[in-house]
Amino acid sequence: MMREGEAEKQKQYAALIWTSRELADNDLHNISLMKDMEIVQKTPIRVLHRRSPLERKRIIHWMEIEKVTGSSNYYLLHLCTQAGTYIKEFVHGDLGRAQPSIGSILQCRAEILQLDVTDVKMDLLQ
Known part of the structure; x- marks a missing residue:
């Protein structure tokens, strides 16, 4: 049941990220x-x-990013994606295998430190 409607399903995440420069x-x-x-992701190296x-x-x-209070290079990234998106790779770029990535958009190195699913939305009325 969870894999049905994969293209229509949306997932929301909160990710703690680090960037190589202050944003x-x-x-x-x-x-x-x-x-x-739209992003293009090749199968991640890790899988x-x-x-x-x-x-x-x-x-x-959609995406929103907020600075972690008291730090210069740590941020909380909130995003909503199509199910099946590789979030870790979207953040760091997977050596150019995910385009664009947070790192390429911000023109800096970006690493994901923690990732939590905060919501799953499915259209059950199809």
Whole structure:
């Protein structure tokens, strides 16, 4: 049942991320303006030994990023994505295998430190 309607299912996440530079308010604002952005992800290196080497198109429906109080390079990224999106790879880019990525958008190195699913939305009226 959970795999049915995978394309229509949306997942929301909260991710603690680190960036190699301090982000300006403009960076945070520009991230929040990105809506229904298509990304292309190749099968991540970390799962390549058990998954087919495919290229997948996925949608990032929305994102918001906020600074962690008291730190200069730590942020909380909230995002809503099409189910099946590799979130870790979307953040760090997976050596260029995920385009665009948070790192490429912000033009810095980005690493994910913690990831939590905060909501799953399914359209059950199909």
